Amino acid sequence: MTILEIIEAVCKNVGLDVPDNVVANTRREYVELVQFSKEAGDECARRVDWAALRSTATITGTGTNDNFALPAGFSRLTIGNAVSVGGVPIRGGVSQDEWFTLTPTTGTPRYFRVSGTSSISFYPYPAIGVPISVSCQTKNWCSNGTSTWNGDTDTPLIPDDLIVKGTIWRFKRKSGQDFSDYLAEFEAVLTDMAGTDMRERSPWQ
Secondary structure (H helix, E strand, O other): OOHHHHHHHHHHHHOOOOOOOOOOOOOHHHHHHHHHHHHHHHHHHHHOOOHHHEEEEEEEOOOOOOOEEOOOOEEEEOOOOOEEEOOEEOEOOOOHHHHHOOOOOEOOOOEEEEEOOOEEEEEOEOOOOOEEEEEEEEOOOEOOOOOOOOOOOOOEOOOHHHHHHHHHHHHHHHOOOOOHHHHHHHHHHHHHHHHHHOOOOOOOO
């Protein structure tokens, strides 16, 4: 579904007129719905490791103590062995104090340290040309490569039904209406879809 189709579905549920356009629409109700749909997208991307939002980046060593840039839109590393060199996992979770006690040296990385959402460092420092694989989740859940709507034809990379339901309960809450049933439905669908999204998982996991 496009964002226009998402808002059309929401309007039919909350009793608003169906608009011809939404992203550039200045009518207050539609401005709010577009904002609520963005918040729903942000929440879904934050709470679930969707397969569509997973990517793998390759960082190339320089032989020095560099802070390597993480991919644009980086949210978090994937669960498991997210960072590896030559197929061998690199250990993370090194504190800042521990990191600064390490003696500078170049070699095969055994540890990594992520600084915020912008950079990653390795120890020992990877030699020039050594490729390091980093598997991560992006916060950019929209088809336009961002985490916001730019046009009426934009689509979410996460289940559009969740965007619809997440927008409805937010609109109900803002309007002072009872939204508990709508929120409960959103949570139930989120749980179901999160459990079946990663196709490599067994059905009982």
